[in-house]
Amino acid sequence: MLIIQQLINGISLGSVYALIAVGFALVFNILKFSNFSHGGLMTLTAYMGYMGALFFMPYIGSIPLFCATILTAAAAGGITAIGVERLAFRRLRRNNSPLIYYFISSITMGILMENLVTIFASSNFYSYPKFFQSSVITVVGLNIAVSDFLMLFFSSAALGLLLWVLYRTKIGLAIRALSFDVNTASLMGMDSNRVVLATFIASGVLGGISGVFLGINYTLYPQLGQLIVKGFVASVIGGLGSISGAMIGAVLLGVVEVFLISFVGAGLAPAFVFIIMLAFLLVRPRGIAGVIVQEKA
Amino acid sequence: MDYIISILTFSGITLVGVLGAYLVTGLTGLFSFGQAAFLAVGAYSSAVLVTNYGVSFPVAVVIAMLLGLIAGLIVGVPTVRLRRDYISLVTFGFGEAIIAILNNSANLTGGAMGLSGIPQYTTFPVVLISVAVCLTIVVSYKYSKYGRQCLALRSDELAAKSMGINVNRLKLTTFLLASVITSYAGVLFAFYTSYVEPGAFGWVVSAEWLIIVFVGGINSLTGTVISALLLTSLPELLRFASEWRIFIYCAIVLVIINYRPTGIFGEYEFSWRSLKRIAARGGKAV
Numbered sequence: 001m002l003i004i005q006q007l008i009n010g011i012s013l014g015s016v017y018a019l020i021a022v023g024f025a026l027v028f029n030i031l032k033f034s035n036f037s038h039g040g041l042m043t044l045t046a047y048m049g050y051m052g053a054l055f056f057m058p059y060i061g062s063i064p065l066f067c068a069t070i071l072t073a074a075a076a077g078g079i080t081a082i083g084v085e086r087l088a089f090r091r092l093r094r095n096n097s098p099l100i101y102y103f104i105s106s107i108t109m110g111i112l113m114e115n116l117v118t119i120f121a122s123s124n125f126y127s128y129p130k131f132f133q134s135s136v137i138t139v140v141g142l143n144i145a146v147s148d149f150l151m152l153f154f155s156s157a158a159l160g161l162l163l164w165v166l167y168r169t170k171i172g173l174a175i176r177a178l179s180f181d182v183n184t185a186s187l188m189g190m191d192s193n194r195v196v197l198a199t200f201i202a203s204g205v206l207g208g209i210s211g212v213f214l215g216i217n218y219t220l221y222p223q224l225g226q227l228i229v230k231g232f233v234a235s236v237i238g239g240l241g242s243i244s245g246a247m248i249g250a251v252l253l254g255v256v257e258v259f260l261i262s263f264v265g266a267g268l269a270p271a272f273v274f275i276i277m278l279a280f281l282l283v284r285p286r287g288i289a290g291v292i293v294q295e296k297a
Numbered sequence: 298m299d300y301i302i303s304i305l306t307f308s309g310i311t312l313v314g315v316l317g318a319y320l321v322t323g324l325t326g327l328f329s330f331g332q333a334a335f336l337a338v339g340a341y342s343s344a345v346l347v348t349n350y351g352v353s354f355p356v357a358v359v360i361a362m363l364l365g366l367i368a369g370l371i372v373g374v375p376t377v378r379l380r381r382d383y384i385s386l387v388t389f390g391f392g393e394a395i396i397a398i399l400n401n402s403a404n405l406t407g408g409a410m411g412l413s414g415i416p417q418y419t420t421f422p423v424v425l426i427s428v429a430v431c432l433t434i435v436v437s438y439k440y441s442k443y444g445r446q447c448l449a450l451r452s453d454e455l456a457a458k459s460m461g462i463n464v465n466r467l468k469l470t471t472f473l474l475a476s477v478i479t480s481y482a483g484v485l486f487a488f489y490t491s492y493v494e495p496g497a498f499g500w501v502v503s504a505e506w507l508i509i510v511f512v513g514g515i516n517s518l519t520g521t522v523i524s525a526l527l528l529t530s531l532p533e534l535l536r537f538a539s540e541w542r543i544f545i546y547c548a549i550v551l552v553i554i555n556y557r558p559t560g561i562f563g564e565y566e567f568s569w570r571s572l573k574r575i576a577a578r579g580g581k582a583v
Contacts, residue, residue, distance in 0.1 A: 028382075033382070034382045034385060034386060036330075036385075087551060088551065088554075091555045092554070092555070099381070100322075100326055100328075100515065101554055103328050103385070104507065104508075104511050104550065104554055105551070105554050107328075107330075107504050107507060107508075108508065108547045108550045108551055108554070109547075109551075110504075111501065111504050111505075111508075111543060111547055112544065112547035112548075112551075114501075115540075115543045115544050115547065116544065118540065119540050119541065119544065223499070226393070226499075226500065229389055229390055229393050232386040232389060232390060233386075233390060235386075236383065236386055236387070240380070240382060240383070265401070267397060267400060267401035268397060268398070268401050269397070270390075270393050270394050270396075270397040271394040271397050271398050271401075273390075273394075274390045274391060274393070274394035275394075277387065277390055278371070278375050278387070281375040281376060281379065281383065281387065282375045285375070285378075285379050285383075
């Protein structure tokens with residue numbers, strides 16, 4: 001029974017990692033660089049979600065409040081992502097800058113956002129209000145934390161929605177076309193600026209939701225965004241640049257991590273996760289889904 | 298005077314660390330987000346050896362650099378043959394892992410409380426000599442066969458490979474050299490502040506170094522050195538609101554990257570001849 005319990009916790013944790021990893025993979029898919037500003041965006045939106053929660057608290061409670069918080073953070077994430085794209089990447093794309101500049105730009109943007117939060121929240125710890133009366137529901141003898149359950153639910157919903165957009169709508173088709181080949185897509189008359197912007201918004205929305213979940217799991221602090229490393233590990237395991245791979249990798253990572261925590265303790269778990277990632281790189285560097293390994297010239 | 302010397306000492310230590318970052322980023326175009334973790338490896342291993350086990354300082358320095366080399370091998374070997382993104386992601390994970398280990402081996406490293414009571418062996422002359430030595434190593438590396446191969450590899454990996462350059466090996470060599478230099482900076486750091494804690498080695502430090510390299514100009518070692526000295530000592534000297542410091546750096550970098558992507562110094566390298574040329578041109582202008 002305990003194992004099933006752990007498995008469920010792991011999958012729920014993994015679904016949050018999946019949000020992070022997919023938000024990261026989306027941008028990677030199109031612009032072919034690792035977007036390190038995603039962590040900063042998660043921090044920023046986690047705090048915005050917190051402010052949203054405080055704002056709505058007098059009017060609504062429990063589940064509607066939870067939804068309102070997530071929506072606030074998601075909207076904030078989308079808007080922030082637009083800003084990031086404008087400030088950090090628009091000009092670079094126009095100048096056809098080398099990949100190195102994208103890296104630097106994204107790191108800078110990430111630190112900038114993290115630093116903004118540090119300045120205004122002055123490194124204090126905040127925590128989200130308690131959303132629910134009872135924190136555990138019991139289903140056939142299994143105790144599932146309500147927050148875990150809702151995280152699983154909302155992450156799956158968000159990811160499902162994303163997949164629907166990617167594979168069933170016109171803008172999704174455009175995103176997939178652009179991630180295949182930017183130049184051909186532009187020559188076909190596609191407005192690449194708009195598609196890139198849409199991708200950034202989608203990635204920002206996912207980042208916003210994951211920010212709130214991280215904030216609920218680990219309280220709010222300015223370095224919250226460093227948990228993006230989980231997203232990195234998940235993408236490496238799943239295969240860089242593959243969205244489905246990122247999801248699989250993230251759920252695997254969540255499960256492995258929950259079991260590792262019960263064996264070696266929460267403190268050393270990151271070290272073991274790192275070793276697993278290295279082993280993966282040695283044995284199967286292209287990850288589970290495996291698309292891009294070598295750099296195209 | 299003591300105050301100025303302490304600032305200079307600290308800038309010197311940072312400069313040694315930044316030289317490591319310059320080797321990785323400026324020469325090969327790889328990005329290490331865990332460069333500060335090598336700083337931690339050097340700082341902690343030497344500090345623990347000296348304070349807990351009574352190893353003499355020079356021996357501890359050598360062991361610390363060897364450990365830095367081993368850490369570099371662990372990170373470097375699986376990643377150099379892959380896309381450049383991997384080394385960034387893996388070094389980031391490496392940084393987190395090192396911090397987790399430091400936090401969780403409290404009986405050895407003092408955990409989150411940090412390790413104190415390290416003797417203060419790092420004096421200003423020591424730092425000055427270290428900077429001179431490391432700078433000489435990096436300059437001669439840049440102008441050696443390897444340095445030129447690195448530059449070729451940075452601009453086009455495939456072309457470099459087809460010219461017969463062993464790309465993976467070159468990347469690994471450069472990365473290892475940088476790891477060793479950075480762990481040495483860690484030793485200097487630990488024996489200067491006489492106190493180390495895991496929080497001082499987070500990814501923000503690594504990212505700050507990358508920013509320093511970039512502000513000076515990714516092609517110019519001179520620029521890197523000058524921006525390292527300026528960006529670490531100016532805030533101390535002017536004492537302007539330190540919490541906005543990083544914000545201002547970031548704003549500067551965003552402006553540079555959008556409008557002058559080669560950095561402030563571009564390709565310029567310091568030499569007496571170039572100084573004369575500038576002087577001559579200045580004379581004509583007047």
